[in-house]
Amino acid sequence: MKASLNLGSISGIKIIVHWTFLFLILWVVFDELKRGGTVESILFNIAFVLAVFFCVVLHELGHALTAKRFGVNTEKITLLPIGGMASLDKIPESPKQELLVVIAGPLVNVVIAILLYLILPIQELANMNFANNLETFSNLSLQNFLLYLFIVNVGLVIFNIIPAFPMDGGRILRALLAMKIDRVKATQIAASIGQFMAIIFLLVGLLYNPFLVFIALFIFLGAYGENKMVLHLSLLKGHTVEDAMMTNITIFKPEDSMDLVVDKIISGTENNFVIIKDSTITGLLYHQDIIENSNKNLLVKDIMEVNFKVLDVDEDLKEVYNLIQSKKKSFFPVVENKKFVGAIDSINLNEYIMLQSKLAY
Numbered sequence: 568m569k570a571s572l573n574l575g576s577i578s579g580i581k582i583i584v585h586w587t588f589l590f591l592i593l594w595v596v597f598d599e600l601k602r603g604g605t606v607e608s609i610l611f612n613i614a615f616v617l618a619v620f621f622c623v624v625l626h627e628l629g630h631a632l633t634a635k636r637f638g639v640n641t642e643k644i645t646l647l648p649i650g651g652m653a654s655l656d657k658i659p660e661s662p663k664q665e666l667l668v669v670i671a672g673p674l675v676n677v678v679i680a681i682l683l684y685l686i687l688p689i690q691e692l693a694n695m696n697f698a699n700n701l702e703t704f705s706n707l708s709l710q711n712f713l714l715y716l717f718i719v720n721v722g723l724v725i726f727n728i729i730p731a732f733p734m735d736g737g738r739i740l741r742a743l744l745a746m747k748i749d750r751v752k753a754t755q756i757a758a759s760i761g762q763f764m765a766i767i768f769l770l771v772g773l774l775y776n777p778f779l780v781f782i783a784l785f786i787f788l789g790a791y792g793e794n795k796m797v798l799h800l801s802l803l804k805g806h807t808v809e810d811a812m813m814t815n816i817t818i819f820k821p822e823d824s825m826d827l828v829v830d831k832i833i834s835g836t837e838n839n840f841v842i843i844k845d846s847t848i849t850g851l852l853y854h855q856d857i858i859e860n861s862n863k864n865l866l867v868k869d870i871m872e873v874n875f876k877v878l879d880v881d882e883d884l885k886e887v888y889n890l891i892q893s894k895k896k897s898f899f900p901v902v903e904n905k906k907f908v909g910a911i912d913s914i915n916l917n918e919y920i921m922l923q924s925k926l927a928y
Contacts, residue, residue, distance in 0.1 A: 571645075580631050580653075581643035582624060591616065591648040611707045618712070619719050622679055623651040626723065629675035631655065634668045649781055657889050658738075662745035662753075669738040673727045676720045683717035731768075732761030733789040754797040761790035796892070800885050802923040808887055809880040811919035812901045812909040818843050821850065821868035828852060829861050839898040841910055842871050848907055851875045853896050877902055878911065884919075891916060 574582040595616055599609045624644060631641035631653045642654045659665045692714060705711075727735040737757050744753035765787035772779030817831055818841050828840060838854035850871030860870050878887060880903045891897040891913050898912040 577628060578632060578635070580628070580641045583643050583645045585645055585647050587648055588646055607707060611712070615712060615715060618716055620646055620651070622676060622716070622720055622723070625675050625679070626672045626727075627651040627653040629671035629673075630668055633671035634659065637661075637664045637668070639668070649778075649785065656893070660750065662742045662750070665745070666739060666742035669735050669742060672735055673724050676723045676727075680717055680720040680724065683713055683720065687713055687717060689717070729764065730757070730760055731764035731786050731790075732757040733793050734761070734786060737761045737764075737790070751797055751801045754794050758790040758794035762787050765790065798924075799920050800888060802920055803884040803888055806884040806923075807880065808878050808882045808884060808901055808911055809903075811884060811916055812880070812911045813915050814909040816841065816910055818907075819852065819867050820844055821866065821871065823867045825857070825860060825863070825865045825867060825870070828857055828867065832857065839910075839912060841900045841907065842867055843907060846906070848877065848900050848902075849873070851898060851900065853898065855896075872896075875900070879903070880908060884916075887911065888916065 571586055572584040574584060576582065592613060595612050596609055599612055604612075623646065627644045631644065634641060634653075634655050637659050639659060640656045642656070645652045645654065655668075659668060687710065728739065730736045730740045732738060732741060732754075737760065740760065741753050741757035744756055765783045768779045768783035768786065772781075772783055817835070817837055819828060821842055821844050831837060831840075832854075838857075840852040841848060842850040842852060850868070850873050852867060852871050856870050856872070876890075876899055878899045878901045880901055887899075890899075891911075899910060900907060901909045901911055
């Protein structure tokens with residue numbers, strides 16, 4: 568199930584609610600009913616969850632809008648049951664820029680907490696005996712609503728500065744380390760610390776709170792993935808598309824039968840194809856589309872994709888790596904002086920990375 572709810576956009580950044588967010592709302596309702604809650608208490612708690620995630624959106628916008636100042640675009644912000652995620656095109660390689668982008672998120676929560684502190688009688692509430700005034704704190708009042716929101720924002724600040732890469736705290740650590748040592752080494756150190764923290768979260772989660780198990784998995788896999796990405800980008804530094812592209816590839820014409828394409832897939836190792844007519848690239852054939860239409864009496868032009876991106880031989884491989892990672896269909900024709908000379912996809916780019924790693928180490 569891939570459904571999601573688009574809430575609109577801010578500064579060109581889509582705000583998306585992932586379908587799994589519904590489980591959080593259902594859990595809130597179920598938990599309140601189990602405790603004998605009323606319709607009023609259920610609505611209060613749902614409203615509170617939505618208010619918390621509004622703060623999460625602002626947190627992620629802090630990252631995204633700061634990144635935009637450094638030329639880094641953000642396609643969307645996705646809300647998940649465990650929090651929010653801003654899909655930045657890339658993380659700035661400048662340690663100072665990365666530090667500013669990262670701290671912008673928690674600083675938003677600091678500002679929210681300060682505003683709520685000024686509104687609420689925090690000192691008076693802090694001096695109250697919680698045990699003796701439990702009824703006061705459990706009232707479904709606006710003051711309590713804002714008090715709990717204040718506590719959550721303080722908690723978000725504290726939680727996000729934990730040095731568990733790739734969380735904000737881990738990224739802050741990586742940025743600070745990268746000011747003194749190589750970015751790859753800085754990432755390796757931050758990722759190792761992040762994975763260690765993930766193991767602690769996992770153990771605590773297994774004993775006390777299953778929610779921490781999901782966070783632990785997110786941190787562990789995220790640290791591994793980003794450490795791998797930074798290493799790959801370092802290996803591609805200074806290289807162009809021409810260095811890694813495929814040149815011995817099969818091309819078809821729009822009028823060719825799909826049977827010819829299917830025969831080529833069966834007899835060889837190629838999966839995606841470039842379609843050319845009169846020396847002009849007119850379309851692409853993707854493997855999935857070929858398989859889905861293999862039993863139909865069609866021509867290439869009937870199923871070829873006509874909206875595609877063309878790369879130049881001189882383009883930076885680091886940029887192409889980010890492009891390939893962000894696309895589901897990662898196969899791109901390559902031109903030199905507007906003439907077709909080859910193609911590049913995720914498979915041969917990864918093979919090139921492996922070869923470079925052997926040469927580097």
